[in-house]
Amino acid sequence: MQKKSFLPVLALGMGLTANCYAADNPFADVPADHWAYDAVSQLAADNILEGYEDKSFRGNHQITRYEMAQMVAKARAKASSGEDKVLVEKLTAEFQAELEQLGVKTANLERNADRVKWSGVFAQKAMKGNPDEHTWWEKELFLNVDAAVNENWNVHAGVDTKWGSKEGWNSEEGFADAYGASNVNVSSMLYQLYAKGAAFKGAFATLGLFTPGLQEGFVGNARTKGMELDYQIRKTSLKAYGGNLHEKVSDMSSAWSDAFRRHGNRGDFEYVGTGAGGTETGFKDQRLRAWGLAAEQRFTDCTTAGIGYYNLHSPVAYGDSHLGIVAVNLRQRLADAWELSGFYSHGNQHYQNKAYDVKFIYNGSPWGDKKVGGSFGYRYLGSDALIMSSVVNGSEKPGRKGWEASLWYHFMKNIQIQGYLFNGTAINKAYDNGAHRTAYFTSLLFSF
Known part of the structure; x- marks a missing residue:
């Protein structure tokens, strides 16, 4: 499966954390003075990023498109402002094929909300x-x-x-x-x-x-x-x-x-x-x-x-x-x-x-x-x-x-x-x- 860098994730994080204070950072390899600190911390607090078992972020690692699609699917539920939604829609278009593989689960959650x-x-x-x-x-x-x-x-x-x-x-x-x-x-x-x-x-x-x-x-x-x-x-x-x-x-x-x-x-x-x-x-x-x-x-x-x-x-x-x-x-x-x-x-x-x-x-x-x-x-x-x-x-x-x-x-x-x-x-x-x-x-x- 094709690999993808973490840059879209960081862009997503910066979009969703606009006008917010960053949460505490759970990742030991992302210091407070790192340029991506705020975005990574907020994504972790929003349960969009989980990191690895040793509590590291490994920002230089490549991730699969499927892993990225999972993050985008979680972010869709978090986006509230107009800017957030525009960014999420762009990422959704980029990872459409992978999201379709997750679509059954996501669609069921939306449908269940409508049913109550x-x-x-x-x-x-x-x-x-x-x-x-x-x-x-x-x-x-x-x-x-x-x-x-x-x-x-x-x-x-x-x-x-x-x-x-x-x-x-x-x-x-x-x-x-x-x-x-x-x-x-x-x-x-x-x-x-x-x-x-x-x-x-x-x-x-x-x-x-x-x-x-x-x-x-x-x-x-x-x-x-x-x-x-x-x-x-x-x-x-x-x-x-x-x-x-x-x-x-x-x-x-x-x-x-x-x-x-x-x-x-x-x-x-x-x-x-x-x-x-x-x-x-x-x-x-x-x-x-x-x-x-x-x-x-x-x-x-x-x-x-x-x-x-x-x-x-x-x-x-x-x-x-x-x-x-x-x-x-x-x-x-x-x-x-x-x-x-x-x-x-x-x-x-x-x-x-x-x-x-x-x-x-x-x-x-x-x-x-x-x-x-x-x-x-x-x-x-x-x-x-x-x-x-x-x-x-x-x-x-x-x-x-x-x-x-x-x-x-x-x-x-x-x-x-x-x-x-x-x-x-x-x-x-x-x-x-x-x-x-x-x-x-x-x-x-x-x-x-």
Whole structure:
């Protein structure tokens, strides 16, 4: 292979070290008064030059064009200024043939960088719950990372970090305890982690920790560690999922919220330890498992509907029995800006065995491109007709019924405010003294 002198390397070094202070020189045979000292030192600091095992530079030695191409490939990642880039491009043209031999590795690094996407939402929240009258403040940062594995598969991770007051939310335990971080008011959790891609023709699979996508999450919105399969046949989508549930006990069935009782008792929770120092065992000990099936059809551009079945195994709440739920949902566009959305579900445990939500929506989702929008509707959320619902916002948890209104407004691109106001009561009025309660959830959101 043809040999080449170090002169291009020194020229490269002088270009990349312009207007910089030289790093410490690791080479014993390049004294501080050498004309190439600054360039060689910086190239070593930038990991472009490695030298020899005896820590010498050997500047008078000839190097192969392949060795020079390796240095140019490393320098391409370091060049930042216009002058640097011009010099690197000249060297790239000179050593094009050798760089092509390294091109697979270099191209893969560039392609991998392009495949990783970051996004997220920061929210400042103010909330007031049903049982008490104090306002609870919380900050939340939700960070998403999406990476392409290949043309067919992607990996997604979502990390949820919250800052909240320690005195507790909605007469429940303190924020720190609820998120498993004792004596601190900041907590972070891995909210989602899954791989998603084509399983076979017309079918897509999701594997890992995910939120099921059946029927807009009206019935089975609890995060699941398992698998989901979505099979598309023209305008019909057949979906199925199954796995172990992965939610805080307080989100599924609350030991301190009398309004939410599965099967007429305080199901889905239990404490270990003694006195106030007890902690929630969580779902790992209770082996909560769920699965579901749904068929969803787009009949026209204005009408979609679905039917599904869900099954929850909760030994604490239902013993050896299972909660079985049948659900239907409908979304109907009424005009350009208005649509009607709703669902009805029925469980088999004969306590609060029905749930439904009907609402009128103006200008669609708050995450769309409209300036302002909102909704208004009525809900009845029986605790034995849901696993975990995507509609419990102002009403906070199943076990309640009442009216809810929402309003959202975009101040500018990626900055919006959302507000939800609920007025209702517990389905079992013995737990709410027959009184109507009001709850509000307000968030100022910055998305990126």
